[in-house]
Amino acid sequence: MIQSLQDRVKLNNGIEMPGFGLGVYKAEEGQEVVEAVRTAVDHGYRLVDTASFYGNERGVGEGIRESSVSRDDIFVTTKVWNDEQGYDETLRAFEKSLDRLGYDYLDLYLIHWPVKEHFLQTWKAMERLYEEGVIKAIGVSNFNVHHLQRLFTHANVKPTVNQIEYHPHLTQKVVKAFCEKEDIKMEAWSPMKRGELFDDETITDIAQRHGKTPAQVILRWDIQHNVITIPKSVTPSRIKDNADIFDFSLSQEEMEKIDQLNRDERRGMNPDEFDQ
Numbered sequence: 001m002i003q004s005l006q007d008r009v010k011l012n013n014g015i016e017m018p019g020f021g022l023g024v025y026k027a028e029e030g031q032e033v034v035e036a037v038r039t040a041v042d043h044g045y046r047l048v049d050t051a052s053f054y055g056n057e058r059g060v061g062e063g064i065r066e067s068s069v070s071r072d073d074i075f076v077t078t079k080v081w082n083d084e085q086g087y088d089e090t091l092r093a094f095e096k097s098l099d100r101l102g103y104d105y106l107d108l109y110l111i112h113w114p115v116k117e118h119f120l121q122t123w124k125a126m127e128r129l130y131e132e133g134v135i136k137a138i139g140v141s142n143f144n145v146h147h148l149q150r151l152f153t154h155a156n157v158k159p160t161v162n163q164i165e166y167h168p169h170l171t172q173k174v175v176k177a178f179c180e181k182e183d184i185k186m187e188a189w190s191p192m193k194r195g196e197l198f199d200d201e202t203i204t205d206i207a208q209r210h211g212k213t214p215a216q217v218i219l220r221w222d223i224q225h226n227v228i229t230i231p232k233s234v235t236p237s238r239i240k241d242n243a244d245i246f247d248f249s250l251s252q253e254e255m256e257k258i259d260q261l262n263r264d265e266r267r268g269m270n271p272d273e274f275d276q
């Protein structure tokens with residue numbers, strides 16, 4: 001388990017990735033995302049999660065350049081979107097993402113969703129980019145166990161990360177156990193279910209007991225489950241508060257109480273049903 005905001009976890013290829021970061025979905029390209037990223041990095045965040053789909057890669061690159069920290073000390077993730085998948089398409093999409101970010105290498109590149117006709121060829125292109133050294137680690141997002149198994153039968157490089165929807169209403173026991181067995185790090189998207197969990201009584205009670213906010217309790221629960229977490233905010237005070245989770249811990253009983261809130265309820269699409 002990470003012990004501080006800048007602690008890193010070792011991926012299965014030896015690369016170290018921060019265990020906590022900033023998500024930027026819906027952070028508007030331009031001033032909004034630039035300021036959110038700069039604020040986060042200046043406050044100690046070392047991981048930023050974007051995607052070509054979010055339309056804000058330029059601002060992410062800009063925010064990091066405007067911060068007080070050098071690019072090499074920040075771990076940047078971006079993702080290949082569904083209509084960019086396929087072998088040649090992915091090579092082109094990667095060049096565009098890198099260009100928008102203003103970088104000459106990327107830390108982590110993910111397949112955003114398992115587009116079933118294309119994801120194997122997409123992976124082949126990502127393996128090539130990884131072998132060429134322009135990406136430090138490659139991984140997937142929204143992969144269920146059967147998607148991972150299908151990938152394994154064709155892959156030369158194992159995914160390092162699987163980024164999936166994960167929060168107290170969706171504890172993803174099956175995928176989580178599989179990823180742990182296969183040494184694939186799990187990363188939580190919509191860790192706070194976009195605000196829908198803040199009034200839950202179990203969470204507010206625990207928060208009150210620790211003098212913390214519901215958001216902080218939920219994010220701490222991720223960390224104690226060894227799940228990388230990337231809460232999104234463009235609000236400076238929330239960016240700071242969300243990271244203030246390394247001075248308390250949840251008891252085993254509190255962890256279990258939060259685990260029991262599971263309803264297998266998604267905020268986003270089910271990877272087996274999504275409309276490609």
Ligand SMILES: NC(=O)C1=CN([C@@H]2O[C@H](COP(=O)(O)OP(=O)(O)OC[C@H]3O[C@@H](n4cnc5c(N)ncnc54)[C@H](OP(=O)(O)O)[C@@H]3O)[C@@H](O)[C@H]2O)C=CC1
Pocket residue numbers: 022023024025026049050112141142163164188189190191192193194195213215230231232233234235238241242268
């Ligand atoms: N791979 C994938 O398919 C997906 C990946 N993601 C990634 O995961 C990240 C996080 O998930 P996301 O869906 O954004 O949802 P989150 O669960 O992170 O919730 C974000 C929302 O909560 C608000 N918020 C943040 N902190 C607080 C706080 N302390 N108190 C009250 N409200 C708060 C934000 O508002 P405000 O910004 O106004 O402060 C925003 O509206 C994304 O940004 C993206 O990087 C997300 C979805 C899918």
Ligand SMILES: O=C1CO[C@H](CO)[C@@H](O)[C@@H]1O
Pocket residue numbers: 025051053112268269
């Ligand atoms: O990354 C993402 C942001 O959220 C969207 C849903 O609201 C997802 O579809 C997408 O994968």
